[in-house]
Amino acid sequence: MNPGNPENSANSENPENSAEEVTYFAAEDGINYETLQRVSAAWPRRATIAADSATPFMTYMPGTDEAVGYDPAVPDYPIQFLPFADHPDFLAGTPEQIQLALTLAWLIYNERVITAEEFVANPTFSRLAHGDFPGTDRFEIKQAVQQAHVDETWHTYMHMMAMQRTRELRAVRDEPNYPHAITFRALTAAQDQVAEKWHKDLLALVWTAVSEISVNAYLELLSRDETIQPMHALVTRLHSRDESAHSPVMFEVSKSVYTELDAEQRQAFDAAVPRALHAFVAQDYAVWPAVLERCGYRNAVDIVEECRSLPGNGLLVRDFTGVERLIRYMGLDISLAEVTG
Numbered sequence: 001m002n003p004g005n006p007e008n009s010a011n012s013e014n015p016e017n018s019a020e021e022v023t024y025f026a027a028e029d030g031i032n033y034e035t036l037q038r039v040s041a042a043w044p045r046r047a048t049i050a051a052d053s054a055t056p057f058m059t060y061m062p063g064t065d066e067a068v069g070y071d072p073a074v075p076d077y078p079i080q081f082l083p084f085a086d087h088p089d090f091l092a093g094t095p096e097q098i099q100l101a102l103t104l105a106w107l108i109y110n111e112r113v114i115t116a117e118e119f120v121a122n123p124t125f126s127r128l129a130h131g132d133f134p135g136t137d138r139f140e141i142k143q144a145v146q147q148a149h150v151d152e153t154w155h156t157y158m159h160m161m162a163m164q165r166t167r168e169l170r171a172v173r174d175e176p177n178y179p180h181a182i183t184f185r186a187l188t189a190a191q192d193q194v195a196e197k198w199h200k201d202l203l204a205l206v207w208t209a210v211s212e213i214s215v216n217a218y219l220e221l222l223s224r225d226e227t228i229q230p231m232h233a234l235v236t237r238l239h240s241r242d243e244s245a246h247s248p249v250m251f252e253v254s255k256s257v258y259t260e261l262d263a264e265q266r267q268a269f270d271a272a273v274p275r276a277l278h279a280f281v282a283q284d285y286a287v288w289p290a291v292l293e294r295c296g297y298r299n300a301v302d303i304v305e306e307c308r309s310l311p312g313n314g315l316l317v318r319d320f321t322g323v324e325r326l327i328r329y330m331g332l333d334i335s336l337a338e339v340t341g
Contacts (some may be wrong), residue, residue, distance in 0.1 A: 007264075070229065083307045089299060093296070120211055129145045179286050182279055268271040
């Protein structure tokens, strides 16, 4: 994406550290390349794919799981995160109906993660690694981005195996056809509204940056939860560990690209940030009617629509601090009021 030619494409060694704890070094041309070097140097020790804690996902083969740590009485997903958790008609369901709803909610949670990785982050990481965006020619950027790309492919594998394990242990059959997650649907809708290729590419970059910077807030909904299956908390905790390193990478990548954009492109970037954040944190009401119908609720649509209409019931994730830090770090004049309320 050459700023002068809109026809071109939008060219801690401690693994528990959060992005907030990453040390930022003196900047060169406004970009902290030493931060990228530090993150990359720690990758062989930090990456979940190389950690002993990843063994359950390395060794598990469908049909052979011994169900270590599995208790059928323990739910798969925290009930409080269902948008209809307090609806009397939902709570009037049988224990089996409610358990199935929580199992399907866990599968949907993983589908949403995989969609963000496979359809949003990874295509953008591939293009960043090939220098298709301006400001991404430095080796430090390419190395850090390629490492993140490897991490994301592994995350997809972990979540895929977690879903298969759940399907086997819960004997899940005849799942509803889930739509693509709201994060990806919102991206494609935004891209359909613009004509220029550079603009479509820039939207994908912003969606990736917001997703990578915000994903820990989504993962931490479950990662420390002691009321759900331990393996479910483990997969989200391992994923979150990697994402703590991806956040500072996307801070620097976003700033490096932004410095090369012209005024029109910067305006497009700024406008996309709140839209991308809303797509990432929103409750995805499109998936729930089919879920409740599969669980045997006859008034599934009514339950979902009544809950959708309630004030303050539109968000699943309410931690916006990652994107707020990005806005401050890049010196952007952006308001998140429409998202945060």
